[in-house]
Amino acid sequence: MSTGEDLNALDDATFRATVRDWIEKNYPPEIRNPTKRLHFAENKPWYLALSKKGWLAPGWPREHGGMGLSATKQLIMTEEFERHGCARLNDHGMTMLGPLLIRYGTEAQNARFLPKILSGEHIWCQGYSEPGAGSDLAGLSTEAVLDGEHWVVNGQKTWTTMASDANWIFMLVRTDKTVKKQEGISFLLVPMDVPGVTVRPILNLERHDDFCEAFFDNVRVPRENLVGEVNQGWTMAKTLLGFERIFLGSPRQASYALSRLELLAEHMGLADDAVFRDRHAQFELDLADHNTLFASFVARLRRGETLGADVSLLKISQSELFRRITDYMLEIAGENAALIEPIEGNRDLNPAGLFLQARPSTIYGGSSEIQRNIIAKNVLDLPG
Amino acid sequence: MSTGEDLNALDDATFRATVRDWIEKNYPPEIRNPTKRLHFAENKPWYLALSKKGWLAPGWPREHGGMGLSATKQLIMTEEFERHGCARLNDHGMTMLGPLLIRYGTEAQNARFLPKILSGEHIWCQGYSEPGAGSDLAGLSTEAVLDGEHWVVNGQKTWTTMASDANWIFMLVRTDKTVKKQEGISFLLVPMDVPGVTVRPILNLERHDDFCEAFFDNVRVPRENLVGEVNQGWTMAKTLLGFERIFLGSPRQASYALSRLELLAEHMGLADDAVFRDRHAQFELDLADHNTLFASFVARLRRGETLGADVSLLKISQSELFRRITDYMLEIAGENAALIEPIEGNRDLNPAGLFLQARPSTIYGGSSEIQRNIIAKNVLDLPG
Amino acid sequence: MDIESDQTATDEERMETIRMLRDSAAGFLGSDLGRVRRLRFQDPGFDRSTWREMCGFGWLSVRIPEAQGGLGFGMQEYVALAAELGAALVPEPLILVGLSARCLPQEYLPAVLSGDRIILPAWQEEAGTLADAPRQTTFDGRKLIGEKRFVMHARGADAFLVTTMSGLALVEAMASGVSLTAEQTQDGGHYGTLRFDGAVANAIPDAPFDAAVADATLASAAYLLGLSERAFRMTIDYLKIRRQFGKPVGAFQALQHRAVDLYLELALTRASVENAATTIDSNVSGSQQRAAVSRAKARASRCASLVCREAIQLHGAIGYTDEADIGLFLRKAMTLINHLGSERAHRARYVALMKVA
């Protein structure tokens, strides 16, 4: 890890060019535009290249080894990664845990954990959901009981993305069963390579193993691995969600799907079909308006405003547009709708694969139903 | 009123021809295909012609002056009326009150009221909904209190269709406030031309006066005007709803709207537009499948089966298809979407009028939301 | 999509102007719809003295350059104002007379901007078309022959600005050879059909007609946005008050989720309209500007249809009565969704323009 120069001084266009240039020179070509989420064994060279350049954590303050970039420049950087087709990293340490530690961690915790995220020594995963606590996340029941200087953890987490790659997990655990459910939850850091932790990959509908179940059977964790105050875990975890949700609203997936829809229509000889053109035009309008809505939220962020609950709109809008476009792909794909592999060996054109990828986008990160509940209650102030 | 021959003996085709022929010879041409609901002053000649022929009450038993027709023949008759463009009558006496009296009324009540329905002397309206009791009909608060040999009625009814034409109203009234809301309701027959009854027409979005508010201020009604047992009104009224609901599922409105959509497309030069053709084709399929679904319910009725709560499907399907077709009419009508009068003096082509007529179809007779609640609870057995 | 650079950050001063314009309009217009209701189905469908007051506030002059006696504001200011007009269902023909005013030479302007003379544009020859080149109205420099349809507010006009196959022509409403018939519209106004049978008219050369139509189209989208936002707020308020089954109907989740769908559509519409205004105020190509306008009008028409239809359904039976104010919003939307171009027409035009942009 090296501390790079301060790139905030560059104007945005120069910054964009700088980033683009460096990515083009340094990104491993063999993992460009992957069709599935890569494992750490596959994306490690890229992880380490960013680490060496000091670009692994654009949002962290410079004193912690981050780039300290403004929100605008972080978005530019994300755009350039996406434009080049860079693989997503095992990034829970950088995007989730790091910011939380920086805000709520002790100096000792920061000194112990942050450098190892940046060096790639600790690969983190997130232990929030449980079999009985999905939409109702606060209903989680994995518990941690204090026994002397250790927390003893028992329970099960699920949908822990890339847990099979991780050697650490940050978890929400129940530390008090006697209070309101949100008020008895703590935030705990747990190593994965200790006795009592079992990880089982779950195949998804694409038959990839992105997510896992993790079982905790009397796992003993030092007392100092708890972040923040006991029973404050829920509040801490929630403060981080706003920033996540704006990223879930990025037009990336829908935009990519629309470009694939065009390719598919050409392949099917429908590019000039009037009905296709009309449906496509509506998707274009929907995407353009979504882009504009997204930009208006980004502009608020850039002005330093705190985003309210209405940021949930972005997630609904993006994920449902993504889904609708891929639904339509299946409609026009003919027999290709059935194929597992891309059409005719062109890995950029896989309607069934993209259709399946769109399914969880309205489920993870708070399902469309939960997002609508949030807006109804917290923005429209509807009763009940 | 005369008692006609028994037409059940005819085969269906002959019956249909007989009905069609008579309608063609006897229907007043000046009120064919009315664009709004006619008042009694306008449809009276048709009412009396049917009365004289003995055809006013196809479903009533012959001993009460009805035609005693099978369900199939009743539907054929309805189809022929619709095919010819016959106006809807002030028919609450024939379709609603008559069957209820025949089932629950005393001999004296039947002798007193049924002949006057058939003669046109009593024109009835229905007093169910109230300002505070719409979807939650059982929450009604108009009350009837027994005072000696009279019920004293106080309260307000609303959406009483054609009440300004009626001289009698059958009402649901609260006769016991101390029990569960459904169990304190009675069914009462109230004259409209007595002191204390005030009727106010309400203009609807088409600026027609089809429905009214009716106010009851210490209206005194003889004790024997209560039908069935005291506090049994809710159960009695509900048993009649099944037959009503299958009529609300008749494809008539959607079918008419689709024919108007075609006319409109021709008028707008869109008849050969590929996008229009595709949208129209989907409506055709939706209507054809709805017709088949409707026919399957009719067949069940014909086999003597009692229809369950799933008959609500028909009402949802028909009214929402009707609505979607008229929504699309506005989309393609250009500036004609704004016009109150039919396009270019052709009274068969009034997209805005038809669009407005489609609005209440998903509200009256149990809104789409209420129908969905009914199916979720009573058919799918979902909790809550 | 590239994030815009920091350099185009908000102009605080301009935001303040917009806020003031909006507040003063809202203050004057108020929330009572009694006036709007009373003017329905009465010729000419609007009120001439209120019209003069509005002209006095400069609402007609927003897009007229200062050099010509206008306010010289940008499109962002105009859409802010137009959204307020929509929220109040203002029946006065500000957007259409504003379109004419942008096309008229200096000597005609004072009487128009003061409110003394109402000059309405007349471009349409058949239903469902955009304001493209006319196909049948002729003008030989002196006499006008042809027919124009769907001239909104026509009975309130003193003169008409007519598109012809030889450019624009101005003709007096009372001129000989001009005849006018009218059809009532759902909002209580009317559409006029104008027939010109050799009526004498004046040529109006060098008018920025296309730009003026773009402004009016976007203003109309903004009007629909304001209309839809208020119809939505009224519906949400109703859902909180109306009780059935022992609780407010707004507590029913199925209705809540539908309300959120409308809220999303409104957010997309506001973003689209504001984006089009920024685009017109920038110096991008004309086709990019027109594309942004088409996008906004397509979205606004879609949104207004959806919101008003759902508003009626969510109001239940009361929403189907003429006396409920929510119906005024539906009926105005029915009048405006296809006016200055339907969703269909603008969707097609957007795609065509994006190909050249």
Add this chain to the structure above:
Amino acid sequence: MDIESDQTATDEERMETIRMLRDSAAGFLGSDLGRVRRLRFQDPGFDRSTWREMCGFGWLSVRIPEAQGGLGFGMQEYVALAAELGAALVPEPLILVGLSARCLPQEYLPAVLSGDRIILPAWQEEAGTLADAPRQTTFDGRKLIGEKRFVMHARGADAFLVTTMSGLALVEAMASGVSLTAEQTQDGGHYGTLRFDGAVANAIPDAPFDAAVADATLASAAYLLGLSERAFRMTIDYLKIRRQFGKPVGAFQALQHRAVDLYLELALTRASVENAATTIDSNVSGSQQRAAVSRAKARASRCASLVCREAIQLHGAIGYTDEADIGLFLRKAMTLINHLGSERAHRARYVALMKVA
């Protein structure tokens, strides 16, 4: 629409046959999906011994006349059976081999109907087309030249019934000049691409190919109906069991209303499929029969897409795992919605046929 006359009232005896067929199929197939799951991604994607059992029940012979050793049932019986196959996600190629069998002369039938020989139809030359006249496969009475695509279950076939520009031809899978490549499909089966490079084949004259395709298309619609109905029931059951926020998620009204929408779509689909079966069993014109089939397949494809997509969403994260059975339904639907004609293609064909009917 005319209500049918009383004369066509239910044939009680026939209803009883249908009920027995359905019950015996359901009994044999059971509710466990373990077998279906195990056969996925294993060549040929189905089980030859189960195949023989099914042939033993006569499931392949339903539509073969009794004179030819079949059961001679009507289409109403066939759709009842096919819906059971769909509910059990049966991977065996009954519908497709049934299509071939209807086209084959008597001498070929015993080996096919007994299950000894699997003969699959091969008609398709490009994606998204209906089983229309082939455009490139030639046959000179002896040798076949051309390519067929999307031959479902191809690796399990002993022979192929190939459409050519000169009628049908039967070719052995192992014949010289036949090559086969395969692509995996979402349901765990595969599509074969067949190349004929002068392979020797036998002419199959006078085959009722169009009628056989109509049967197979409608049976496929019925399969999708059965599949969708079971996916729906599983989803409803899950909504009753799965608890969040202290109550079953099926108690949430927004989910209830969406469940009702699916239930309506299923009711329309069942009505449409049964209507098409009755139509084929009647003696109306061929184009009316084909129109009814297209209507049913368009509806069934639409329904299966909608129901399976919503089933995944209503299952939440668990629905996105390969180990949840609901995913098997989605993946089979992805394989069948466009097989034997997509919703789009059948919608267009319906309209075309209704013009001539």
